[in-house]
Amino acid sequence: xxxxxxxxxxxxxxxxxxxxxxxxxxxxxxxxxxxxxxxxxxxxxxxxxxxxxxxxxxxxxxxxxxxxxxxxxxxxxxxxxxxxxxxxxxxxxxxxxxxxxxxxxxxxxxxxxxxxxxxxxxxxxxxxxxxxxxxxxxxxxxxxxxxxxxxxxxxxxxxxxxxxxxxxxxxxxxxxxxxxxxxxxxxxxxxxxxxxxxxxxxxx
Amino acid sequence: xxxxxxxxxxxxxxxxxxxxxxxxxxxxxxxxxxxxxxxxxxxxxxxxxxxxxxxxxxxxxxxxxxxxxxxxxxxxxxxxxxxxxxxxxxxxxxxxxxxxxxxxxxxxxxxxxxxxxxxxxxxxxxxxxxxxxxxxxxxxxxxxxxxxxxxxxxxxxxxxxxxxxxxxxxxxxxxxxxxxxxxxxxxxxxxxxxxxxxxxxxxx
DNA sequence: TACTAATTTAGTACCAGGTTATAATAGCTG
DNA sequence: CAGCTATTATAACCTGGTACTAAATTAGTA
Numbered sequence: 001x002x003x004x005x006x007x008x009x010x011x012x013x014x015x016x017x018x019x020x021x022x023x024x025x026x027x028x029x030x031x032x033x034x035x036x037x038x039x040x041x042x043x044x045x046x047x048x049x050x051x052x053x054x055x056x057x058x059x060x061x062x063x064x065x066x067x068x069x070x071x072x073x074x075x076x077x078x079x080x081x082x083x084x085x086x087x088x089x090x091x092x093x094x095x096x097x098x099x100x101x102x103x104x105x106x107x108x109x110x111x112x113x114x115x116x117x118x119x120x121x122x123x124x125x126x127x128x129x130x131x132x133x134x135x136x137x138x139x140x141x142x143x144x145x146x147x148x149x150x151x152x153x154x155x156x157x158x159x160x161x162x163x164x165x166x167x168x169x170x171x172x173x174x175x176x177x178x179x180x181x182x183x184x185x186x187x188x189x190x191x192x193x194x195x196x197x198x199x200x201x202x203x204x
Numbered sequence: 205x206x207x208x209x210x211x212x213x214x215x216x217x218x219x220x221x222x223x224x225x226x227x228x229x230x231x232x233x234x235x236x237x238x239x240x241x242x243x244x245x246x247x248x249x250x251x252x253x254x255x256x257x258x259x260x261x262x263x264x265x266x267x268x269x270x271x272x273x274x275x276x277x278x279x280x281x282x283x284x285x286x287x288x289x290x291x292x293x294x295x296x297x298x299x300x301x302x303x304x305x306x307x308x309x310x311x312x313x314x315x316x317x318x319x320x321x322x323x324x325x326x327x328x329x330x331x332x333x334x335x336x337x338x339x340x341x342x343x344x345x346x347x348x349x350x351x352x353x354x355x356x357x358x359x360x361x362x363x364x365x366x367x368x369x370x371x372x373x374x375x376x377x378x379x380x381x382x383x384x385x386x387x388x389x390x391x392x393x394x395x396x397x398x399x400x401x402x403x404x405x406x407x408x
Numbered sequence: 409t410a411c412t413a414a415t416t417t418a419g420t421a422c423c424a425g426g427t428t429a430t431a432a433t434a435g436c437t438g
Numbered sequence: 439c440a441g442c443t444a445t446t447a448t449a450a451c452c453t454g455g456t457a458c459t460a461a462a463t464t465a466g467t468a
Contacts, residue, residue, distance in 0.1 A: 009444070024266070027425070038446050043426080053426055055259065055453090062228070062265035078315070110336035111282070111322045115315035122314075132314035134342045142335060213415075231454065242417050247456085257455055259424090 012037065016045050024057045079116040079151065086126035087165075090153045092116060096145055106145040113143055113171060113179050120153045121167040121183040129188035133164065137181035147173045163187055216241065220249050228261045267307040282319040283355065285327060291369075294328040294357045296320060305349045312347040317383050321373040324357045325387040329369050333392035337368065341385035351377045367391055 012035055019034060020026060028042045035042065046053070052060070079094030094116040096108045114137060122130045143149060149171050156166040164184055171179035216239055223238060224230060232246045239246065250257070256264070283298030298320040300312045318341060326334045347353060353375050360370040368388055375383035 025263075029425080040446055041444080044445080047427095055262075055425070058259075058262050058266040059229075062262040105333070107335070109322075110326075110339075111315060111319035114318055114322070114339075118313075118315045118318070129309060129311075131311065131346055132343050134340075135314075135318075136338075136340050138338045139336050233454080244418070245416055248416080251456095259454070 013045055013049055016042070017049060017051070020051055020057075024061065025054070027054055078112075078119040079149070081120070081123060084124065086124065087155055087158065088124070089155065090120050090124040092120045092123075092151050092153075094149045094151070096143055096147050096149065098145055101145045108143040108145070108147075110139055113139065113149065114181070116149060116151050117153070117169040117171055117179060117181050118183065120151050121169055121181075121185055124153045124155060124167060125165050125185050125187055127187040129186075130165075131186045133184040133186045135181055135183045137179065139179055141176065141178050143173060143178050149173060149178065151179075217249055217253055220246070221253060221255070224255055224261075228265065229258070231258055282316070282323045283353070285324070288328065290328065291359050291362065292328070293359065294324050296324045296327075296355050296357075298353045298355070300347055300349055300351050300353065302349060310349040312349070312351075314343055317343065317347055317353065317375060318385070320353060320355050321357070321375055321383060321385050322387070324355050325371040325373055325385075325389055328357045328359060328371060329389050329391055331391040333390075334369075335390045337388040337390045339385055339387045341383065343383055345380065345382050347377060347382050353377060353382065355383075 015035060016031065019031065028039050028046075031042045032039050045051075051057075079092035081090060081092045083089075083091040094112075096112070100108050100112045102109065114135075117137070118132055118135070121135075122132065150173070151169055151171040153167050153169045156168050158165050163186055165187055167183045167185055169179075169181045169183065170177055219239060220235065223235065232243050232250070235246045236243050249255075255261075283296035285294060285296045287293075287295040298316075300316070304312050304316045306313065318339075321341070322336055322339070325339075326336065354377075355373055355375040357371050357373045360372050362369050367390055369391055371387045371389055373383075373385045373387065374381055
């Protein structure tokens, strides 16, 4: 009998770490439901594992993000934004790592290059809600492992006073242009605060 | 007397906003010291200005930074391929999870939807090396958390016997089309492509 | 000047999501 | 059985608030 359930605690610790890692926004109470143990056990576990409480975790995350680049939309972006003039232009940098390439050829998958450009096109639009409507893109040459992509976005028109903006993005490696795209971005235009609300939007 | 300090409240509101903006980690209690008013006044002010409490601010910051960490895929193909007829058509499925959406709105980031379609367009081309050359895409409606995207790709032409193929991709949620794209995919056509393309389909 | 309205302060009850500490219980194990 | 670990329970307390009520202060004006 004993041997069978010899290490339920270590297993639980592992599970607990994993759960918190993949959702740092989880409360102890929610963990009790998932792990089927009392809240005291959860707390003992966190103590042993030196995992701080929810609020500390959020604070740490907030601090980390605050340090790097202070400004809002920068963190919802793929690549590092190095310059941003809202409604005008922006520049971001993105280094192709091995997780971005096809392993046999070392050539970057198109959607990563696209993602950098798309993120930048959205970020450069100064609006509460900005979503890509359409895009017309060209992959001019392949990008390889280790190369640094510099994407430059230019807002070409704010389309009347309405809901669309055109953004052109050029991505370079060194002097060479590797990608070009024309994006049409929807912007919130009116008010609309309803959905997202302010406080506890998601995950509860 | 009155005229001199005509708008102390508005001034204070401005100061308050500024203080919180430049240090979102500040508590109401600390603000009372800086602004020399009672904590109730601070709270009334925040209420009027719709500035959330410290913990909510930190949570929002944490969410923003969390989004960026969960950036893109890293995997071979985005979505699960459920049917594939090389050089003809393919179907893949991709469920929008919380790591794919803007946490504020629950709306999927465009590049994930694109990535699914792009992956499928590349996968459906039966060639050693297949890379996206150009794409013309339309996001027809926004996709939300929890929705399952079914992408269907059709190879429209194999362009002579040479280096390009046209692939059309439609993505649906239920009956509804949410995305449509026309891809031009470079294929190896015997030789390597030199500057040409971007991706290759490994592993198949 | 007296009345009125806005503003500010005070006080209380309550909440989430914990910490800390102390004790009781369960389950084996030697 | 004593002794150990693991688990659960209980209670007091903490921070940084919200929500609400009420009083006090400060203008502003009839």
